[in-house]
Amino acid sequence: MEVQTSSAVGVKTNQQVVGPIVLLGPPGAGKGTQAKLIAETYGIPQISTGDILRDNVARKTELGVKAKEIMARGDLVPDELVCGMVADRLMQADCVRGFILDGFPRTVRQAEWLDTQLEKMRAGKDGKGQQACAPPVVIRLVVEYNQLLQRLTGRRSCPTCGLIYNVYYQPPKIQGICDVDGTPLVTRRDDTEEVITERLKAYEQLTLPLVEYYGARGRLIEVNGDQPVEAVMAQTFKAIENVNRL
Numbered sequence: 001m002e003v004q005t006s007s008a009v010g011v012k013t014n015q016q017v018v019g020p021i022v023l024l025g026p027p028g029a030g031k032g033t034q035a036k037l038i039a040e041t042y043g044i045p046q047i048s049t050g051d052i053l054r055d056n057v058a059r060k061t062e063l064g065v066k067a068k069e070i071m072a073r074g075d076l077v078p079d080e081l082v083c084g085m086v087a088d089r090l091m092q093a094d095c096v097r098g099f100i101l102d103g104f105p106r107t108v109r110q111a112e113w114l115d116t117q118l119e120k121m122r123a124g125k126d127g128k129g130q131q132a133c134a135p136p137v138v139i140r141l142v143v144e145y146n147q148l149l150q151r152l153t154g155r156r157s158c159p160t161c162g163l164i165y166n167v168y169y170q171p172p173k174i175q176g177i178c179d180v181d182g183t184p185l186v187t188r189r190d191d192t193e194e195v196i197t198e199r200l201k202a203y204e205q206l207t208l209p210l211v212e213y214y215g216a217r218g219r220l221i222e223v224n225g226d227q228p229v230e231a232v233m234a235q236t237f238k239a240i241e242n243v244n245r246l
């Protein structure tokens with residue numbers, strides 16, 4: 001995928017405080033794809049709870065052992081495990097100007113936890129530092145159901161650099177091989193039709209209520225995710241910049 005971020009939105013300095021950004025949307029909406037573009041352009045880290053959990057599963061950590069079967073079924077990992085994991089990640093130095101949460105929060109309890117956690121972090125800082133843990137800007141990527149199915153069944157990713165491809169929409173130059181480092185691409189184990197159905201159900205039941213949660217707090221910005229990556233990116237960047245924290 002070639003995306004000219006600088007010509008589309010202007011070159012960003014790496015000194016700006018961006019603050020917390022939450023990408024909300026069903027599996028396959030393009031959260032990971034957009035998170036990587038935001039991270040690259042604004043110089044803040046992508047925090048993907050799915051990626052952190054998969055890494056724990058691969059390394060067979062205590063958390064990974066607990067999460068493995070739950071993820072394989074397409075259910076959500078318990079809130080306390082995921083919140084603990086995010087708390088550790090937010091302590092790291094690279095979150096000092098802001099961060100992108102991709103796949104978190106996914107339940108109202110997680111969203112409440114995040115608000116409390118950010119409040120605690122703000123209380124421990126003064127002046128400009130507080131902006132980095134301001135209440136989050138929440139960008140909801142809205143994508144039609146059938147499009148989600150096709151995106152998920154066509155998804156491939158590079159186990160080395162994490163770049164995301166799609167056999168229908170964003171194929172690599174050489175079939176099955178990462179353009180960047182030549183690694184054979186892999187299909188996620190939960191991107192099978194059966195598990196996708198369960199994941200989409202979990203989204204409808206447990207995550208969709210967050211639209212109301214953040215909407216009621218005036219933090220929700222909706223972006224039409226049913227467009228080519230570059231168009232979604234342009235709208236997403238506009239939303240981030242209009243919030244006026246930059």
Ligand code: ADP
Pocket residue numbers: 025026027028029030031032033034151152154155156164165166167169170225226227228229230232
């Ligand atoms: P999520 O993180 O929300 O599950 P991904 O970013 O992994 O979603 O995207 C899911 C699949 O859809 C990937 O194969 C990706 O290449 C593809 N994709 C992402 N955004 C778009 C888009 N705007 N148009 C078409 N395909 C897309």
Ligand code: AMP
Pocket residue numbers: 027049050051053070071072074075076077078079082102103104105106110190199
């Ligand atoms: P994702 O990579 O975001 O599609 O997430 C893959 C899987 O990881 C999900 O189907 C869940 O089982 C688990 N997971 C990721 N993020 C969370 C979260 N915030 N809360 C609970 N489970 C999560």
